[in-house]
Structure formats: C-alpha cells, structure tokens
Amino acid sequence: MASTPHPADSAPREHWEWSYLELMRRIWTEGDERIDRTGVGTRALFGTQLRCDLSQGRVPLLTTKRVFWKAAARETLWFLTGETNIRPLLEQGVTIWSDWPLKKYREASGEDIAQEDFERRIVEDADFAARWGDLGPVYGKQWVDWPTFEPAGNGLFRPGPGFNQVAQAVESLRTNPGSRRHIIEGWNVAELDRMALPPCHKTYQFHVAGDRVSCVLYQRSCDVALGLPFNLFGAALLTRMIAQQAGYEVGELVWMGGDTHLYLNHAELVEEQLGREPSGDPRLAIKRRPTSIFGYRFDDFEVTNYAPQGALRAPVAV
Template sequence: MSHPEQQYLDLMRRIWTEGDERIDRTGVGTRSVFGPQLRFDLGDKRVPLLTTKRVFWKAAAREMLWFLTGETNIRPLLEQKVTIWTDWPLAKYRKATGDEISQEAFEARIVADAGFAAEWGDLGPVYGKQWVDWPTYEAQADGTYRSGPGINQVALLVEGLKSNPGGRRHIVEGWNVAELDRMALPPCHKTYQFHVGAGGTRLNCQLYQRSCDVALGLPFNLFGAALLTRMVAQQVGLEPGELVWTGGDTHLYLNHGELIDAQLSRVPEGEPTLAILRRPESIFDYRIEDFEVRDYVPQGRLTAPVAV
C-alpha cells in the first residue's frame, strides 16, 4: 500500500514536469495545474504531516489558534516566534517609508512597540476576522447602513453539527468579496465544508484552496486543516474521518527548483500521529500545549524563498 504522502509527491512531480508555465502576480513565475485533489484518512490519530522534509507543525498550530481568535495583527504570532506572516506587512512598510529595515529588526519593533504594531502589523480583515466576525450591516430609517453584529461562522458550525449533523451547510468561508481589497493577501485556503458520515460517527472535511504554493504553503495547509477537523470533531463528539483537499491554481514557483528536486529524491516513511490532550469548553479555548505530535521523524529541512 502506498504511503499517504506519496500523493503529495506525485502532485509535486506532475506540476514540475507537466504544469503550464505562467507569469504570476509576484513576477517570479510558476508552473501550474488546476483542480487536483488529495485525500487523507484522519482515523487512528493519523495526521498529514510530511516526512520528506521537516514541517514546523507548532507554527501551523499557532497560526490556526490565531485564526480562531479573530486577530489580524501579526504581533501575537511574533510574540510566539512565528514569522510566517511577516513578509506582507514588511513589504508594505518598506514601500511606504523607503526604510530597508531588516526582517529581524522589523519583527522586533512590532513586538516591542504596540503603536508601531497597530500601524504596520495589521493584515486587514484576513482569515480569522471572516471566520469569527463576518461583518453585517443594518439598514437605517434614513436609507443609510450601520455595522451590525458580526457572524461567528465557527461557532455556528459547531452548533450546526450538533443539532443537524446531516445538514449540507456546514461551511466556514473566508472569501468576503466586499473586503478583499483591504486584505494583505486574499484567503488562499478559502472554504472549509464539513460532512458527517459513516453512519453519523465520523467528521469529514473538504478544504477548497483557490491558490496553492505546493512547496511552502501546502504542507502547512494540510496540517492546519487536519488540526481544525480534529478540534471540531472533538467538540461535537465525533471521530475524525477524511480530509479532502481540492486545489484551484495549484503551483510551484520557478525559483523553488532546488527544494523540489531534493524533496522528490526522498522516500516518505513513518506514520506521525496527532494527540489532543484535553477537551476544552469550546472550540476557542484550545492552547498549543493541548497538541502533541508523536512518531514524527522528518528528513532534513528544505527551504526556498517566499514570493510576496
């Protein structure tokens, strides 16, 4: 039986050898395919954590917990040494000010200076804001509108799975068309749909990702989606089922060749698992200490530049 990670490597190879070469928004250039799908069984605590390179799963877990707070400023991430969102506000700061500050100095100033963080560390209404505080508007007698109460999609998801497990509307959506222009980066992993199967015992999740950097982003996205599915399943009293990942524009950057060649030369091995050590009161009360990855022995770290 093929190792579940092999489908990721097969996708990487297919894109690199058969993908359409395109000029993209970043100017770096990509090779791209459209509409691939990966499937992972999350039963028996399995988790799609790549073994052919090291994936810093704690950073991915901290990012997911950050999403669930509704926070949109990178300061809480940087306070935890998670730097995966720095590139976008740093590029904006450099362009606006002409100050070629180093990334390390920029991050240190964000952490040390709340005012500077408020001005330069916010990403706009990205993922978490849409997940737990989707904006609404109320019509007034004079024909104007004012802000109404935000919609907590994640809370509604948990309630809906408990009250109506057979429903077809168990969705968390990040693609708020009215606010895309205010986001540092429009959501890539945009739509999560949940489904109760196996006679009402298992929770499945399908993630639709409209744009996917396979070398750098997808390993994080797979772990994050599996973690979210495991948390939701625990909260609603179901066993985790299958994670289905579907990609839109699924690409490799042309300057990632060394990483790709190295990773494709490796053979996946081992079966890491994810344990959740307690069941908190709500989906919003998990802490990083609640998660434990076991039997994870990845091969060497592989790096490549992020295209901003």
Template structure:
C-alpha cells in the same frame, strides 16, 4: 509535486517570479486512529502551523501575537507595506523586532487587514435604514455557528466556513488562499473538505494540509464525532520557478514514518485550545529545506 514540475503550465504570476501550475488537484486522507497529513520528506514545523490556526480562531489580524511566539510566516506582507509606504529601507529582521518591542508601532504597521480569523469569527454585517444609510451590525461567528450546527443538525449540507468576503478583499494583505471549508457527518464521523483557490505546493501546502486536518480534528472532538476523511482540493496549484532546489531535493527523498496526533484534553469550546493540547508522535522526517516566500 512531481506532476506539476514535469507537466505544469509555465505562467507569469502576480509576484513576477513565475510558476508551473496545474488546475483542479485533489488529495484524500483518512484521519482514523490519529493519522494526520504531516509530510515527512521534509520537516514541517507543525507547532508553527498550529499556533497560526489558534491565532485565526481568536479573530486577531495583527501579526504581533505571532511574532511574540516566534511565528514568522506572516511577516513579509506588513514589512513590504511598511517599506513601500514609508520609503525607509528597514530590514525584515529589524521590522519584526520593532513589532515585538513597540506595541504602538505594531498597531500602526502590523495589521494584515480583515484576513482569515476576522472573517471566521467576526464576519461583518450591516443594518440598513429606510433613508439608504447603514451602520455596522454584530459580527457573525462562523466557527461557533459551525460547531452548533454539527451538534444539532448533523445532516445539514450547510456546514461551511467561508473566508472569501468579496466586499473586503481589497483591504486584506493577501486574499484567502484556503478559502472554503465544508463538513459532512456520516456514520458518526466528521468528514472535511478544503477548497484552496491558490496553493504554493512547496511552502504552503504542507502547512495547509496540517491546519485543515487539525481544525477537522478539533471540530470532531467538540461535536462528539470521530474524525473521518479529509479531502483537499486545489484550484491554481503551483510551484514557483525559484524553488527548484527544494523541489528536486524533496522529490529525491522517500517518505518515512507514520506520524500520529493526540489531542491531550477537550477544552470547553473550540476557542480554548492551547498549543500544549497537541502531541505528535512517531514523526521522524527528513531535514527542513529553506526557500524564499513569494510576496
């Protein structure tokens, strides 16, 4: 964060807000003994990030299940679409309340398109006929296939989970930022790597680090492996210019504590974890710092 704010290239971005950006950043974390990349210089709502990850694993793309759990991180995108397409000046809070209370309204306006979870567990396939026509085939569950390959072929170089489906990008509320995961087994440990094409360091990165490391921990448990190293790689790694107050406040703080994650049980499959299965200890962060999300 300090490097980007001091040395980053100032650019006009898609949102019109403006950023300072560097390209090709790398972070590395050892996940041994329950350690997690859970930032302590501000409070990270790790349960919110965990609920989002569990939502991805269901393949769901409508925000209503998140809204009903009090998770707000995807609300702005469907709200912006609603206002744009209807012309109704409905506040974000009122929109979210309608999503929660009206299932039909949620079906019409709460969907994000084929974002992360859809690609992870139901990547579309197509069956082509000789006459050039085609029909949709059975979806590919990349996550289930990944668990199976880790168990049965640990030396493979194809332990990959991909979200960047070029054919469906224009149907997504937001193309995947954390797009490519790769895993590597060595000495009984599962190492993980996440490549993120675009990263909002102030707001997004704390969630991204937690979620990716948590997914790696879950995969390791399901494959009877110990968690090893987690590597994060960022393409366009940026800070928004309107986040100056957050950045300066956070950089003035000193990290404190050594949070640890314990997974309380091993469910039958990776799709059966619940929020109650995760317990974080020794997390004593500084207070939260609020800042607007760029849509």
C-alpha cells in the same frame, strides 16, 4: 521541462505522502509555465485533489522534509481569535506572516529595514505594531467576525454584530448533522482589497457520516512546496478540534486545489524532495477537551512518531 528523480520502485506506496509527491512531480514536469502576480513565475495545474485519512490520530505531516507543525498550530489558534495583527504571532516566535507587512513598510517608509529588526519593533512597540503589523480583515476576522449590517432608517445601514462562522459550524454539526451547510468561508468579496493577502485556503465544508466528521478544503491558490504542507496540517487540526467539540470521531481530509503551482525559483527544493521517500506514521493527539472551540491552547496538542528528513528551504514569493 527539467528532469526529476524517481524514488526506488521497491519503496512501499501505501503512504499518503506519495500522492503529494506525485502531485509535485506532475506540476514540475507537466504544468503550464507562466508569469504570476509576484513576477517570479510558476508551473501550475488546475483542479487537483489529495485525500488523507485522519482516523486514529493520523495527520498529514510530510516526512520527506520537516514541516514546522508548531508554527502551523499556533497560526490556527491565532485564526480562531479573530486577530489580524501579526504581533501575537511574533511574540510566540512565528514569523510566517511577516513578509507582507514588511514589504508594505519598506515601500511606504523607504527604509531598507531587516526583517528581524522589523519583527522586533512590532513586538516591542505597540503603536508601531498597530500601524504596521495589521494585515487587514484576513482569515480569522472572516471566520469568527464576518461583518453584518442592519437597517438604520432612511434606507441606510449600520454595522451589526459580527457573525461567527466557526461557532455556527460546530452548533450545526451537533444539532443538524445531515445539513449540507456546515461551511466556513473566508472569501468576503467586499473586503478583499483591504486584505494583505486574499484567502488562499478559502472554503471549509464539513460532512457527517455515521460517527465521523470529514472536511473538504478548497484552496483557490496553492504554493505546493511551502504553503500546502502548512495548510494540510492546519486543516487536519481544525477538523480534529471541530469534531471533538461537536461530539464526533474524525474521518477524512479532502484537499482540493484551484491554481496549484510551484514557483520557478523552488527548483532546488523540488528536485531534492522528489528524490526522497516517505517514511513513518505521525500521529496527532488532543490531550484536553475545552468547553468551547475557542478554548484550546497550544499545549493541548501533541505530535508523536514524527521523524522527518531534513528541512528544505526556499524563498516566499510576496
């Protein structure tokens, strides 16, 4: 395995981000190396965990590289709309979901279109967006509009009203805090084949202890270098919004990974990041409490005291 630099022993170890860096180091030096679905190859560990204190506005934003938290926040709000087309994201300058429909379009049309041109066409041409910008029934669709069916006679069934898991979770936290069923689930087996990408961060479970709501997020597949920093911030933000709507303070985020991996073509990023030291104490504030979990706007969120080291980039495996 490749050698990795170790930060100075004198650096303070209280910062939560040390646990993220230690996970990255373990995967890179001890992980099982194999070819994955993308063909790029990974090193992976199975069954991992990180814990992050969310009290007093704390938020798990990496400081050893810049995390574009604004894009992650806009993505979370997009999930809550139930939208599955990338057009609303692209209109806000968020391009994190473009790779999958772009690949599909190139394969179907034979046109080697540049990503920027594809995204511009999605924004400018509604018909093109409707045909090529939809991702299928991904995260948001399952979160707020899980399909149901009802009897139609003669042993047949017809589509029923969609089930809003997010609204149900908020209501159950308000009215039955001791329940063990405060869950938002994205893994709809019957619809996986219609999704551009089956949900990676698939199961959110909420727990009330005293006046605080905590969240466990189970992620079946995790790109630690690129995906996990987004996922941690998104889960923390969702937990904060749900806690506020249900009338609680916020407790802890517990992240649990299944196949937890680093891509082999991320070596430069990994080596550079493992040589950096965490610093600072970012905080997240929600400036307004709307009447509904679905009423938040991007301007309601404020991140302070975030001064990360430089961005580290690597290719997305599609």
